[in-house]
Amino acid sequence: MLDLDTLWGEIKDGFQQKIAPTAFKTWIASAEPVKLTNNRLTIKLPSELHRDYWQRNLTQPLVELAYEYAQEDIQPVFIVADNTENSQVSTLEHPATASAPFSQSAKLNPKYTFDTFVIGKGNQMAHAAALVVSEEPGVMYNPLFFYGGVGLGKTHLMHAIGNKMLADDPNAKVKYVTSEAFTNDFITAIQSKTQDQFREEYRSVDLLLVDDIQFFADKEGTQEEFFHTFNDLHDDGKQIVLTSDRLPNEIPKLQDRLVSRFAWGLSVDITPPDLETRIAILRNKAEADNIAIPDETLSYIASRIDSNVRELEGALARVHAYSKLVHQPITTELVASSLKSLKLDRRSSELTIPLIQEKVAKYYHVSLTDLKGKKRIKTIVVPRQIAMYLSRELTDSSLPKIGNEFGGKDHTTVIHAYDKIADALKTDSDLQAEITNLKTEIER
Numbered sequence: 001m002l003d004l005d006t007l008w009g010e011i012k013d014g015f016q017q018k019i020a021p022t023a024f025k026t027w028i029a030s031a032e033p034v035k036l037t038n039n040r041l042t043i044k045l046p047s048e049l050h051r052d053y054w055q056r057n058l059t060q061p062l063v064e065l066a067y068e069y070a071q072e073d074i075q076p077v078f079i080v081a082d083n084t085e086n087s088q089v090s091t092l093e094h095p096a097t098a099s100a101p102f103s104q105s106a107k108l109n110p111k112y113t114f115d116t117f118v119i120g121k122g123n124q125m126a127h128a129a130a131l132v133v134s135e136e137p138g139v140m141y142n143p144l145f146f147y148g149g150v151g152l153g154k155t156h157l158m159h160a161i162g163n164k165m166l167a168d169d170p171n172a173k174v175k176y177v178t179s180e181a182f183t184n185d186f187i188t189a190i191q192s193k194t195q196d197q198f199r200e201e202y203r204s205v206d207l208l209l210v211d212d213i214q215f216f217a218d219k220e221g222t223q224e225e226f227f228h229t230f231n232d233l234h235d236d237g238k239q240i241v242l243t244s245d246r247l248p249n250e251i252p253k254l255q256d257r258l259v260s261r262f263a264w265g266l267s268v269d270i271t272p273p274d275l276e277t278r279i280a281i282l283r284n285k286a287e288a289d290n291i292a293i294p295d296e297t298l299s300y301i302a303s304r305i306d307s308n309v310r311e312l313e314g315a316l317a318r319v320h321a322y323s324k325l326v327h328q329p330i331t332t333e334l335v336a337s338s339l340k341s342l343k344l345d346r347r348s349s350e351l352t353i354p355l356i357q358e359k360v361a362k363y364y365h366v367s368l369t370d371l372k373g374k375k376r377i378k379t380i381v382v383p384r385q386i387a388m389y390l391s392r393e394l395t396d397s398s399l400p401k402i403g404n405e406f407g408g409k410d411h412t413t414v415i416h417a418y419d420k421i422a423d424a425l426k427t428d429s430d431l432q433a434e435i436t437n438l439k440t441e442i443e444r
């Protein structure tokens with residue numbers, strides 16, 4: 001009589017011999033055997049994307065492995081765990097085309113690989129999609145669109161795709177840009193009349209990675225150019241990967257035709273890591289940087305910092321620096337005092353009103369002059385009030401000083417702005433999220 005656990009154990013062992021560790025971690029370790037009746041093996045998978053991958057690539061090996069062990073024909077049945085409501089899959093297929101030998105132009109961070117990425121609930125699907133795309137670029141999910149809050153690993157995954165593709169084929173042409181760099185390149189091309197070179201550069205790649213495309217908002221000309229770049233690459237079956245802090249249809253002033261094209265592939269969100277994942281990320285990082293730190297102290301840091309991974313890594317680096325400074329090993333007490341004192345130092349010395357103004361202006365796509373000016377248009381007034389609010393929250397500056405920094409406004413204007421935002425924050429969840437994002441950006 002075949003027993004579920006033993007059979008699954010054998011199948012897992014078999015896969016471990018057959019496929020690479022990253023693939024094993026992504027596809028096999030995340031699968032859960034549920035039952036075995038009449039030689040039908042029910043397997044629960046974390047998402048539809050995982051199910052598609054199993055059906056396409058792993059079913060046959062599974063049947064063979066099961067037969068090797070049990071001498072029986074086992075038929076797998078896949079069910080999907082119910083946690084994929086945020087993802088939109090469309091299965092437009094495009095044949096992959098052979099890549100030409102181009103010179104490499106990617107500026108990828110070599111540390112951002114699949115191996116150094118910790119998989120958790122909030123990023124499991126994004127990670128799996130990234131792996132599929134790196135293995136078969138231009139075939140399944142094109143474009144692949146990652147969205148989510150700051151510092152959650154979107155850029156990391158994007159680079160991991162590029163790094164994997166180059167490891168598999170060093171001649172592949174991979175280009176990584178932020179949307180701002182794309183815009184700047186485009187403007188330079190117009191100014192220097194080198195549009196042809198610009199097009200050649202962007203339309204001859206095998207993989208185009210564009211980070212933070214929310215900054216395309218309002219830039220008509222750039223969007224037009226990007227539309228054509230996108231079409232050319234997509235028509236040629238070249239892979240495009242995009243990231244943004246929100247879904248395409250939530251990006252203000254993003255042309256409808258871009259929004260609809262971005263929906264052709266797969267959009268997948270990344271949500272903040274849970275406690276276990278945060279601890280695992282910290283442990284990996286501590287090991288990679290040779291930092292000796294007890295488990296309970298790792299848990300303490302992970303429980304204190306829950307917003308984003310960049311902050312988590314920053315905290316570990318600060319604690320490490322502090323322990324060297326005071327010549328003491330890292331303990332929970334040391335961490336508590338170092339996080340506290342460093343936070344206070346930072347508050348008084350680095351957080352200035354101009355820094356807050358710069359970040360707020362960038363976030364809402366308004367100019368610094370307008371932010372500090374007198375225009376009464378809503379799209380400028382609200383960011384101005386938010387910048388005043390944050391100046392009062394995050395610095396020790398007096399009301400008159402804040403008013404002064406905003407083009408010589410009266411302190412009553414600052415009080416009014418502060419109250420308005422504080423009031424709206426009680427009920428407006430969008431505003432709450434924006435303020436949280438901004439604080440993270442400012443305190444980064």
Ligand SMILES: Nc1ncnc2c1ncn2[C@@H]1O[C@H](COP(=O)(O)OP(=O)(O)OP(=O)(O)O)[C@@H](O)[C@H]1O
Nearest residue numbers: 116117118149150151152153154155156281309310
């Ligand atoms: N799951 C993870 N495992 C390991 N490291 C991670 C993970 N998620 C994020 N990181 C690390 O956190 C840092 C921030 O990640 P990243 O820059 O990719 O964030 P992002 O989502 O692109 O943020 P932004 O919107 O600000 O561009 C990086 O150093 C990255 O390596």
